[in-house]
Amino acid sequence: MTCIHPGWDVLAGRDLVLESWTRILGGEPPDVRCTSAEGHVLSADVALVTCHEVLEGGRLAATNVLVREDGAWRMVHHQASPLAPGQVRTPPRIGPAN
Numbered sequence: 586m587t588c589i590h591p592g593w594d595v596l597a598g599r600d601l602v603l604e605s606w607t608r609i610l611g612g613e614p615p616d617v618r619c620t621s622a623e624g625h626v627l628s629a630d631v632a633l634v635t636c637h638e639v640l641e642g643g644r645l646a647a648t649n650v651l652v653r654e655d656g657a658w659r660m661v662h663h664q665a666s667p668l669a670p671g672q673v674r675t676p677p678r679i680g681p682a683n
Contacts, residue, residue: 589664591645615640621674632658637674644668 588602589595590609596602609615622636630653638645650662 586660587662591665591667629653637668638665643670644672646672 586599586602587595587597588605590605593605596605618639620637620639622634625633625635627633632651632653634649634651636647636649638647644667645665646668647663647665649660651658652661653659
């Protein structure tokens with residue numbers, strides 16, 4: 586399990602990742618809304634979700650990697666990075682490539 590929060594170095598290992606989330610969400614958790622979510626199943630047991638995380642101070646582009654373990658999807662990697670003002674997500678193209 587790995588995680589990269591904005592401005593943080595890579596955290597590796599379940600204990601460090603969970604401790605980081607406890608620090609972030611402890612006390613008064615931030616108000617975070619997820620927008621522009623897009624999921625991709627990469628194989629029978631691996632999926633990728635990208636989205637924008639909207640916070641009071643701006644927006645982040647986030648990537649979450651999930652694996653299916655014992656029939657349940659579990660996040661194994663999360664990364665979020667600040668978006669520059671004015672960045673707009675291009676809608677996914679549906680259908681075969683031209």
